[in-house]
Amino acid sequence: MTKQTLQAELKTRFKFTEFRPGQAELLQAILDGQNALGVLPTGSGKSLIYQFLAPHIEGLFIIVSPLISLMSDQLERIQAAHLGKATVLNSRLNAQDRRYILAHLADYKFLFVAPETLCQPQIIRRLEEVNIGLFVVDEAHCISGWGPDFRPDYLRLGTVSQQIKPQVTLALTATATDQVCTDIKHQLFSHQAVYIYRDSVDRPNLYLRTEFVQRDDDKWQILQQLLVPRWPTLIYVATRKQAEELALKIAGATKRPVAFYHAGMDNLARQQVQQLFMRDQLDVVVATSAFGMGINKDNVRLLIHYEMPANFENYLQEIGRAGRDGQQALTLIFVHQNDFQRLLTRQQANQIQPQTVSHFYHQILDATLQDSPSQLDVLQAYQRADFTEDEVIATLTKTQRVRANQVQQFWRFLNSTTCLRQQVCDYFDHQSQTIQHDEHCCSTSQALTLSELLSKLTLPTLTTESPTTQLLSAGQIWPQLFVDLTETDES
């Protein structure tokens, strides 16, 4: 298919006039029957690629996703846009629903699946009986031990792909260094030819800002100043508790409609926050990293890291939530020595010790594993991926070293005085470009005060009426939900 034909279809089916960089190239490669790897920046419309392909490739599309919240978001978007029948297979399903889905696989076009679920023998057996059109590995950087989000279950996807024999395989990620790309190619595509599209991670409409603080309370003072203009605002914090506490503090101190968002909330509550935020019924969301991959609000104008993330990859992924409409957005990260120390302490506390691995493999009762279901999950994932005890210890040692280096590297970035955007591009891009550093690029609070910056940036504020934060009574809600309330039974 030519690019013009694809573009015409994009307009008819998706109401977009132009493809974003990489979309058309990847679509053409896949339609020519090639396997593909797309490294595209956040907000570049990765999911549109497989959504677009639905009428062009027969058979079921399997999309492997690392996060349950990500799967639910993608599923809802496909359902809302009526792009095809879609469902999810993951550990949260009960046995009855799981049986139902497996029995009705032929009815679905899109199947979102967690890697650990996909690797189960009975699921593979069932998928072997079905025609698989496209096998999509989303967030493919999770396959690499050099990435911060390494997931052992991802290592088995290459083997699974050989078993279920999809017509084409597509790997997608937003954050892959050269090393991670090599790992993806090796693990997922083995020796097959792969079309690769890599775009620069640079997002010129995002203003990058480091804000140095001496005390935790300084952050709150600065935040209050930032919350005065009515910009749709997303604030990242490190823990669920912090998300709840900061949301409460903002609700108490401002009139801005605010909510928190984290993985501890149930799906429907999370969906509600997303939808209210999308509709500008919420001005501010305080979230953990669970509010991330795949969430598509166009007009986030202000994105704040209340605490530092652990690496460039998470930082890039999270600032990518801002300015998806292409208009300017301010991303600001607080830099505080205590946050760095806290992060190091958390990382150390989460490290799995060789003795714990040994206890796990020899089925010896281990207090650490009893108290930490997440560590147990990790070890079970390695076991499912057929790692031996020694291999697990070696891999964990390597990933722990990688993570420690990444956090140090990111801390150096935060404390640097050279162009922040250039450093981000240098870290990720295969062929890094030279960034034109200007007043819309980046700054540190040491070089430019916040007031000066805010007077320079002209970020658009919300023009819609500010939503009320007062509850309606049941009697006020019915007429909004339903029409024809006065209709008689005979009508």
Add this chain to the structure above:
Amino acid sequence: MQADLLLPLFSRKPRRYQAIYYILTGKRTVSNLLAGLTYDLLPYFHFYPKLLQADYQAALQQLMSQQYLKVQSETKTIRLTALGQLAQVQLLQRQIWPQTYDYWRDGDWQLQWERLLLSVQVISNYQHQQRHYAPLATQPLVQAEIRQWFYRSGRRQQHQFVKDLIATVTGLPKDLADLLANSLRSNAYAGTSDFQLGLDLNLTADELSLKRIAALSQFMHDITFLPQQSPLRQVFPAAPSPLSRGAEHTYALWQADQPWSTIVQNSYQKEGTLLEHLLEAAILVPDFNFESLPLQQLIAVNPESYFAQRLSEIQAQRRKND
């Protein structure tokens, strides 16, 4: 989880805390069900299906450090202290604890909640001619059920659904009615975030969830007074048999007057398992006949057996509860 919300599950008499955890998470064994019957907690079966053991233990630890609970390690039981009882009374006075909750009458509250949300969303969006939206239900079975229900309903039924819904919600105490109505949403009405609801009602996130279950269970109770053919009632399928599949099968054979020896002979399961099925029925079937001749004969085979002892305990407890 918010620790004090566990207080209504305990009393001044010692209770096996692990059995209570299993009741809350819906682990069906005779031992757990019997504990539920004894502690009068059977309706709270499957009440917190996602509660993690670690979170439960942490909450108990906190309540103990607050001097609300006292543990007896050797019997693995916990009882309320006088201070804990006071806190329990104060909590119950706040009317956030779902007093009318009954798993055996209403089934899984999470599914019923999704049925309510989705049916309202579907009708509201249909009335507002909105066709593209993400369903407010995560369970494929619920989605399939509501889809079928919607396609079966004509305009008159949809109108009746709205009428019954409004009447039923209006009949609830005002705080529960407002909570329920503010939890509904569609493309036409965006609703309110749980955080905002909590702020306005002065409830924490965990208290809000609890009060929402209270509102739902009161609502489920009230719709049982609607005619059977009411479209609102049809959204919520009648609770299935309280028995597990195995126990239901064994109990059906038992009720059909099949001799016990034949039931045992024709089954691929061990006799002990089949006897446990009968014990499950003795706990959960409302009109279980403790005095039937075959049952008395079964007891007479070995009155000191686990089965006979447990059955006698169940009968005594049920008499007491009645």
